[in-house]
Amino acid sequence: MKKRLLLLIILTILAAAYVFPVVLTIVNSLRYSGSAFTLRQYGEFFFTNHTAMLYFWNSALYAGAITAVSIIVSFPLGFLFAKVRFRGRDALFFVFVVVMLLPFQATLLPNYIQLRDMKLLNTPLALMLPMMFTPFAVFLYRQFIAAIPNELLEYATLETSSVIKLLRHVVMPQLKAPISALAVLIFCESWNMVEQAIIFASEAPDIMPLSVVLTRLPEDVVFAGATIYMYPVLVVFLLFRETLQKAMEKFRW
Amino acid sequence: MRRLSYVFAALLLLLLILLTISGGRIYEWITPDVEAIRLNRCYNKGDERYIMIPKSALTDDGSVYVIASEQGFSKQLYYVHKKTLNYIELPEADGAFVYVTTKEIASGSMIINPVDSEMHFEDGEKVIIK
Amino acid sequence: MNNKRFKLKVFALCIPGLAGFIMFFLWPFGKSLWYSFIDDVFHKNFVWFDNYRMVLGNRYFRLALRNTLIFSFVGVGLLLIVSLALSMGLVRLDRRYHFMKSAFFLPMLLPTVSVIFAWRLVFDNDVYFAWMKDGGPLLQTLPIYVLYIWKNSGVNIILLTAALSQLPGEIIEAAELDGVRGLKLFRYVTMPLITPVMFFVGILSFVNSLKIFKESYLFYGTNYPLDAAYNIQYYMNNHFLKFNYHNLACASAIAAIILAIIISLIYKIQNKFTEDVSI
Numbered sequence: 001m002k003k004r005l006l007l008l009i010i011l012t013i014l015a016a017a018y019v020f021p022v023v024l025t026i027v028n029s030l031r032y033s034g035s036a037f038t039l040r041q042y043g044e045f046f047f048t049n050h051t052a053m054l055y056f057w058n059s060a061l062y063a064g065a066i067t068a069v070s071i072i073v074s075f076p077l078g079f080l081f082a083k084v085r086f087r088g089r090d091a092l093f094f095v096f097v098v099v100m101l102l103p104f105q106a107t108l109l110p111n112y113i114q115l116r117d118m119k120l121l122n123t124p125l126a127l128m129l130p131m132m133f134t135p136f137a138v139f140l141y142r143q144f145i146a147a148i149p150n151e152l153l154e155y156a157t158l159e160t161s162s163v164i165k166l167l168r169h170v171v172m173p174q175l176k177a178p179i180s181a182l183a184v185l186i187f188c189e190s191w192n193m194v195e196q197a198i199i200f201a202s203e204a205p206d207i208m209p210l211s212v213v214l215t216r217l218p219e220d221v222v223f224a225g226a227t228i229y230m231y232p233v234l235v236v237f238l239l240f241r242e243t244l245q246k247a248m249e250k251f252r253w
Numbered sequence: 254m255r256r257l258s259y260v261f262a263a264l265l266l267l268l269l270i271l272l273t274i275s276g277g278r279i280y281e282w283i284t285p286d287v288e289a290i291r292l293n294r295c296y297n298k299g300d301e302r303y304i305m306i307p308k309s310a311l312t313d314d315g316s317v318y319v320i321a322s323e324q325g326f327s328k329q330l331y332y333v334h335k336k337t338l339n340y341i342e343l344p345e346a347d348g349a350f351v352y353v354t355t356k357e358i359a360s361g362s363m364i365i366n367p368v369d370s371e372m373h374f375e376d377g378e379k380v381i382i383k
Numbered sequence: 384m385n386n387k388r389f390k391l392k393v394f395a396l397c398i399p400g401l402a403g404f405i406m407f408f409l410w411p412f413g414k415s416l417w418y419s420f421i422d423d424v425f426h427k428n429f430v431w432f433d434n435y436r437m438v439l440g441n442r443y444f445r446l447a448l449r450n451t452l453i454f455s456f457v458g459v460g461l462l463l464i465v466s467l468a469l470s471m472g473l474v475r476l477d478r479r480y481h482f483m484k485s486a487f488f489l490p491m492l493l494p495t496v497s498v499i500f501a502w503r504l505v506f507d508n509d510v511y512f513a514w515m516k517d518g519g520p521l522l523q524t525l526p527i528y529v530l531y532i533w534k535n536s537g538v539n540i541i542l543l544t545a546a547l548s549q550l551p552g553e554i555i556e557a558a559e560l561d562g563v564r565g566l567k568l569f570r571y572v573t574m575p576l577i578t579p580v581m582f583f584v585g586i587l588s589f590v591n592s593l594k595i596f597k598e599s600y601l602f603y604g605t606n607y608p609l610d611a612a613y614n615i616q617y618y619m620n621n622h623f624l625k626f627n628y629h630n631l632a633c634a635s636a637i638a639a640i641i642l643a644i645i646i647s648l649i650y651k652i653q654n655k656f657t658e659d660v661s662i
Contacts, residue, residue: 133406
C-alpha cells in the first residue's frame with residue numbers, strides 16, 4: 001500500500017509541475033508592479049491597450065473558420081481513403097501523410113508562392129486557407145472511418161443509393177467523438193498560429209492574430225494578455241477533456 | 254454541471270465582447286481630463302535664460318505637473334509627474350508669471366495649466382489632454 | 384457498394400478537399416521543386432543540382448541540419464523515456480485518479496505564446512545563465528528540451544496508458560508466477576507487447592520534434608538564436624526572409640525527401656512487426 005501512496009504523491013507532484021506554467025501565468029496576471037492580487041493589469045490590458053482585444057477576435061475568426069471548414073471538407077476525403085478502393089489510393093494517402101508530417105517551414109514556400117499568385121497575401125484568407133485543407137484532418141478521419149465495419153456500410157447501401165445519406169446517417173453518428181476530438185485539436189492548433197501570420201500577413205498588421213501581437217504588448221500587461229488568450233483553450237479543454245481522451249484511446253493507426 | 258460550464262463560458266465570452274467594444278470609451282471615462290500648455294515663452298535676463306510659467310500652473314506648494322508622453326500600444330499616452338521648482342519672481346511680469354531657469358525644466362515641456370486646488374495626481378498617473 | 388457510380392459520387396464530394404490540398408500543397412510544392420532547380424526567377428535557367436550543392440556545402444545549413452537531427456534523436460529518446468515512465472506509473476493508480484492524465488495533456492493544447500512568458504521566467508535565473516555561457520550545447524538548449532517534453536508527453540501518455548492497460552493480464556500473471564519480475568518483466572514481457580504502440584509514439588514524437596520551432600522562436604525571440612539552437616527551420620525561415628527562395632526550396636525538398644524515406648522505412652518495419660495490417 002505504501003508504494004501506491006508514494007506513486008500517487010510523485011505523480012501528483014509531476015502533474016502539478018505540468019500545470020505550473022498555466023498557474024504561473026494566471027498568478028502573474030493578477031500582480032502589478034509589486035502588489036499581489038490586483039486586477040490592475042487587466043484594466044491596463046482592456047482599457048489602456050484597448051485595441052489589443054481586436055486582435056483577439058481576429059484569432060477567433062481564424063480558428064473558428066479553419067475548424068469549421070476543415071471538419072466539413074475533410075470528411076468525404078477521409079471516407080474516400082478509408083472505404084473506397086481505387087487505383088493509387090495508398091500512394092496518394094502516403095503523399096497526404098508525408099505532407100502532414102512536414103514541419104511548416106517545408107510547406108512555407110509552396111504556400112507563400114500560391115498565395116502570392118492568387119493575390120491573397122496580406123488578406124485574412126491567406127491565414128485561413130492553407131490550414132483549412134490540412135491533411136491532418138483527412139488522416140484522422142480515415143483512421144476512424146476505417147474502424148467502421150464494412151457490413152454496416154454494405155447494409156446501408158442496400159437501403160439507399162445516395163452517398164450523402166449514407167455519410168450523414170450511417171457514418172457520421174459513429175464519428176461523434178472523433179469529430180469533437182478533431183475539432184478541439186484543429187481549434188487549438190489554429191489558435192496557436194504564429195509563423196503563418198508573420199509571413200503571410202507581414203504587411204497587414206491589422207489582421208494579425210493576437211498570438212503575434214502579444215509579444216509586442218508593453219511588458220506590464222503581457223501576463224494578462226497571455227491569460228486572456230489562453231482562456232478559450234482552457235474552456236475547450238475543460239469541456240471536452242474526456243471526449244478527447246476517449247477518442248485518442250480508441251485511435252488505431 | 255456541464256450545462257453550467259457552457260453558460261459560464263458564454264458569459265465570459267460576452268464579457269470579452271463588451272470590453273472590446275467599450276474598452277476605449279472606458280479608458281476615457283476613467284482617466285481624468287486636463288488642460289495643458291507648452292512652455293514656450295522664454296525670457297533672457299543677462300546671461301541667464303528663463304522659462305516663463307504662468308502662476309496658474311503652480312500648485313499650492315510651488316510645484317508643477319509635468320506631462321510626459323509616450324506612444325502606447327493603442328494610442329498616445331500621457332503621464333504626469335510632479336516637479337518642485339525653484340522659481341523667482343521678477344517685477345517685469347507683474348505677478349502673472351514666475352521664472353525658472355532652464356536647468357529646472359526644459360523649454361517646450363508640457364505642464365498642466367491651470368491647476369485646480371482639488372487636483373491630486375500620483376506620480377505616473379495617466380491623463381488625457383483636452 | 385463499390386460500384387462505379389458510388390465511387391464517383393464520393394469522389395464528387397471530395398472535390399473541395401482535394402482541390403484545396405492540391406492547390407495549396409501539391410501544386411506549389413511542385414513549383415517550389417522547380418524553383419530549386421533553377422538559378423533565378425528572372426532568367427529561369429536550369430542549373431540542375433547546383434543549388435543543392437551550394438546548400439549542402441553551406442556551413443550554416445550543415446549546422447542547422449546537425450542541430451535538428453541531434454535534437455530530434457536526443458529529444459525523442461528523452462521524451463519516450465519520460466512518457467513511458469509516467470504511463471507505467473499512471474496505469475498502476477486507482478481508476479479514480481486517471482483524470483490526472485489530463486494534466487499531462489493540457490500543455491499540448493495551450494497556445495505557445497501564452498505560456499512562453501512563464502517559461503521565460505522559469506529560466507530567468509543565474510543557474511541557467513551560467514549554463515548558457517559555458518554549458519555544452521545540450522545544457523544551452525535545455526529550455527527547448529524541457530518545452531518539448533512538457534508539450535508532447537501528453538499525447539504519448541494517453542496512447543501508452545491505453546496500450547498498457549490493454550495488455551493481456553494472463554501473460555503477465557504467468558510470467559510473474561514463473562518468477563519474472565521487475566526489470567526483467569519489463570524487458571522481456573512488457574516491452575515486446577507494447578512495441579507497436581511505441582513505434583507509433585516514436586514517429587509521433589519525431590514529427591513533433593520538428594515542430595518545436597515555434598517554441599524555440601518565441602523563447603529566444605530572435606531569428607538568430609544560440610548556435611546550438613539553430614535548427615533547420617531557422618535556416619529556412621531566415622532564407623525566406625532574405626528572399627533566398629532557391630535555398631529554401633532546396634532545403635524544403637531535402638527535408639521532404641528525408642522525411643518520406645524515414646516514413647516509408649518505418650511503415651515497412653512496422654508492417655513486419657504487426658500481424659494485422661489495419662492500414
